[in-house]
Amino acid sequence: MEEKKFNQIGVSFKGSGSYVPHQILSNQKISQKVDTSDEWIKSRTGISERRISSSEDNVTDMGYKAALNAIQKANWDIKTIDLIVLATSTPHDLFGSAPSIQAKLGASNAVAFDLTAACSGFLFALITASQFLKGGNFKRALVIGADQLSSFVDWNDRRSCILFGDGAGALAIEATNKFDNFIGFDMRTDGERGCFLNLPSKNIKDSIIDNIDFVSGGFSPIQMNGQEVYKFAVREVPIILKKLFKITNYSSDQVDWLVLHQANQRILDSVGEKLKIPKEKILSNLEKYGNTSAATIPLVMDEAIRKNRIKQNDIIATSGFGAGLSWGSALIKWG
Ligand code: ACO
Numbered sequence: 001m002e003e004k005k006f007n008q009i010g011v012s013f014k015g016s017g018s019y020v021p022h023q024i025l026s027n028q029k030i031s032q033k034v035d036t037s038d039e040w041i042k043s044r045t046g047i048s049e050r051r052i053s054s055s056e057d058n059v060t061d062m063g064y065k066a067a068l069n070a071i072q073k074a075n076w077d078i079k080t081i082d083l084i085v086l087a088t089s090t091p092h093d094l095f096g097s098a099p100s101i102q103a104k105l106g107a108s109n110a111v112a113f114d115l116t117a118a119c120s121g122f123l124f125a126l127i128t129a130s131q132f133l134k135g136g137n138f139k140r141a142l143v144i145g146a147d148q149l150s151s152f153v154d155w156n157d158r159r160s161c162i163l164f165g166d167g168a169g170a171l172a173i174e175a176t177n178k179f180d181n182f183i184g185f186d187m188r189t190d191g192e193r194g195c196f197l198n199l200p201s202k203n204i205k206d207s208i209i210d211n212i213d214f215v216s217g218g219f220s221p222i223q224m225n226g227q228e229v230y231k232f233a234v235r236e237v238p239i240i241l242k243k244l245f246k247i248t249n250y251s252s253d254q255v256d257w258l259v260l261h262q263a264n265q266r267i268l269d270s271v272g273e274k275l276k277i278p279k280e281k282i283l284s285n286l287e288k289y290g291n292t293s294a295a296t297i298p299l300v301m302d303e304a305i306r307k308n309r310i311k312q313n314d315i316i317a318t319s320g321f322g323a324g325l326s327w328g329s330a331l332i333k334w335g
Contacts, residue, residue: 004257004267005152007177008034008177008180008181009133009134009135009136009175009176009177009180010100010134010175010176010178010179010180010181011130011134011174011175011176011180011181011182011335012173012174012175012176012178012179012335013071013171013172013173013181013332013333013334013335014074014075014076014172014173014174015069015070015071015072015073015074015075015076015171015172016069016070016073016169016170016172016298016301016302016305017065017067017068017070017071017072017073017169017170017267017298017302018066018069018167018168018169018170018173018295018298018299018302018303018304019062019065019066019067019069019167019168019169019205020051020165020166020289020292020299021051021052021054021057021062021085021166021167021169022051022054022057023051023052023053023054024049024050024051024052025049025050025052025165026038026048026049027041027042027047027048027049027051027075027162029047029295030087030161030162033155033156034155034157034158034161034162035158035164036158038092038182041162043292044264044266045162045163045265045266045286046184046264046265046266046284046286046287047105047162047163047265047266047286047287047290047291048287048288049287049288049289049290050131050165050166050288050289050290050292051152051165051166051167051191051289052165052166053148053151053166053291055152056090057148057166058148059086059088059090059091059092059097059146059147059148059168060091060093060100060104060148061098061107062148062166062167062168062295063069063086063097063098063101063144063146063168063170064100064104064105065168066144066168066169066170066295066298066302067084067101067142067144067170068105068310069106069170069302070142070170070171070172070302071105071142071172073172073305074117074172074174075092076140076172077084078105078106078107079106079107079109080109080140080312081105081107081109081110081140081141081142082099082109082110082111082137082138082139082140082141083110083111083129083133083138083140083141083142084098084102084105084107084110084111084112084128084133084141084142084144084145085098085112085113085114085115085125085128085141085142086101086112086113086114086115086125086144086145087114087115087116087117087121087122087124087125087143087144087145087146087294088114088115088116088121088145088146088147088200088293088294089116089118089121089147089149089199089294089323090147090148090149090151090152090293090296091114094217095112095131096112096113096114098112098113098114098144099109099112099113101144103129105140105218107248110142115128115190116228117320117322117326118178118197118293118322118323118324118326119261119263119291119293119294119296119320119321119322119323119326120187120261120320120321120322120324120326120327120328121145121147121293121294121320121329122143122169122294122295122296122297122298122308122320123185123187123261123297123318123319123320123328123329123330124187124320124326124328125143125144125294126143126171126173126330127185127187127328127330129141129143129173130173130182130185131295133173133174133175134175134180134182136175138175139174140172140173140175140193141172141173141174142170142171142172142173143168143170143171143298144168144169144170144172144296144298145167145168145293145295145296145297146167146169146170146294147168147210147293147294148166148167148169149164149165149166149222149291149292149293150164150165150166152199152219152221152222153174153221153222154222156222157201157221158224159224160222160223160224160226162191163246163263163264163290163291164181164222164290164291164292164293165289165290165291165292166292166295167289167295167296167299168292168295168298168299169293169295169296169298169299169300169301169302170298170302171298171301179330181333181334181335182330182332183248183250183315183330183331183332183333184244184247184248184330184331185244185328185330185331186240186243186244186328186329186330187249187266187326187327187328187329188240188326188327188328189324189325189326189327190324190325190326191324191325192296193228193232193246193325194195194323194324194325195225196224196225196228196229196232196260196300196325197221197222197224197225197229197282197322197323197324197325198222198223198224198323198335199219199220199221199222199247199323200219200220200223201215201217201218201219201220202216202217202218202220203215204216204218210293221224229263229322229325230264230266230267231284232321232325233263233264233267233271233327234267234270234271234274234319234323235323236327237253237260237267237271237319237327237329238274238275240319240327240328240329241317241319241329242275242276243329244317244329244330244331245317245331248331250315250317250331252275252276252277252317253276254315255268255277255281255315255316256281256285256310256314256315256316257270257281257282257304257309257310257314257315257316257317258272258275258281258282258293258316258318259281259283259294259297259300259301259316259317259319260282260297260318260319260320260321261291261297261319261320261321261322262284262285262286262289262290262292262296262297262299262300263286263291263296263321263322264286264291265284265286265287268282268284269288271319277317283301283303283304283309284305286315288326293322297318297320301316305334309314310334311334312334312335313333313335314333314334315331315332315333316329316331316333316334317329318331318332322333
């Protein structure tokens with residue numbers, strides 16, 4: 001009945017895909033490198049192991065494999081894809097990796113570009129692509145989250161190196177005039193608190209000729225104030241989700257799945273408690289993959305879809321958060 005009254009463009013979720021590199025770095029193996037233990041990492045983060053990219057698994061390769069998976073699930077002809085948005089902070093090419101994925105796929109009718117918002121990247125990319133579909137410009141979009149933070153981690157810093165891993169995930173979304181399964185969203189940034197988590201430029205001064213200086217390229221490893229990032233996440237994520245429930249007229253007990261950026265199991269538990277969402281409804285794969293940055297949300301969703309946990313018409317509340325600082329939320333219905 002409701003469908004007949006619908007007279008605008010909505011978004012439909014058609015498929016998901018993911019890819020992780022084969023190399024497994026367990027907590028025991030990390031403790032051969034830095035002064036830590038499986039017990040410490042497991043109890044403070046919930047992580048047991050993470051995947052590390054080799055030279056064949058850069059962001060373009062991982063993103064391509066995840067995207068191909070999602071296209072197959074959606075049963076799309078590749079030439080019908082209009083838009084590819086790649087969320088990443090670690091592109092294989094700083095000028096953008098999305099067009100390389102477009103070329104590998106043979107999606108010659110799509111426009112492809114990168115979007116950077118660290119661990120909020122996938123959510124921001126999903127919101128961006130959905131707005132293009134709702135605006136009527138494009139019909140089919142691939143949203144990819146892929147990151148290779150292992151290349152930028154300081155492997156001698158036990159406070160941060162234990163958290164991160166590499167991987168990719170993707171969702172295939174489509175415009176429809178029958179319903180809208182992208183129910184609502186919200187997004188925020190606060191650059192004032194950006195100093196808590198950075199992957200900064202090396203800022204090495206050099207000169208081209210006398211009196212003409214330049215700053216050479218390259219990045220320093222990830223710098224993180226773990227306690228501040230933790231406090232930020234457990235404070236802001238429940239607030240932005242509660243606000244989303246209010247503006248969409250939903251309540252937390254209508255939610256089938258809470259899909260949070262996978263940063264730390266204690267953050268997931270705390271947000272779940274504050275929203276009164278039971279543990280069984282909170283997706284987590286931190287134990288196997290750690291924090292894969294822009295990849296965590298589509299990776300954990302794809303796993304749940306393949307295991308038939310997320311089903312057609314399930315309501316999913318999702319939130320991404322991280323460097324920037326940046327954070328956001330979205331409420332969607334799967335299918
Ligand atoms: N092994 C053993 N001991 C350690 C380790 C380790 N790997 N790391 C730190 N410690 C020690 C510290 O030195 C400290 O010892 P001290 O008390 O003698 O000084 C003690 O453990 C406690 O350290 P804390 O930093 O207080 O530990 P905390 O409980 O806060 O856990 C953690 C640290 C896991 C990093 C936590 O703060 C966290 O998860 N923060 C959020 C980080 C995050 O999610 N970042 C990514 C955001 S997403 C993005 O955009 C990339």
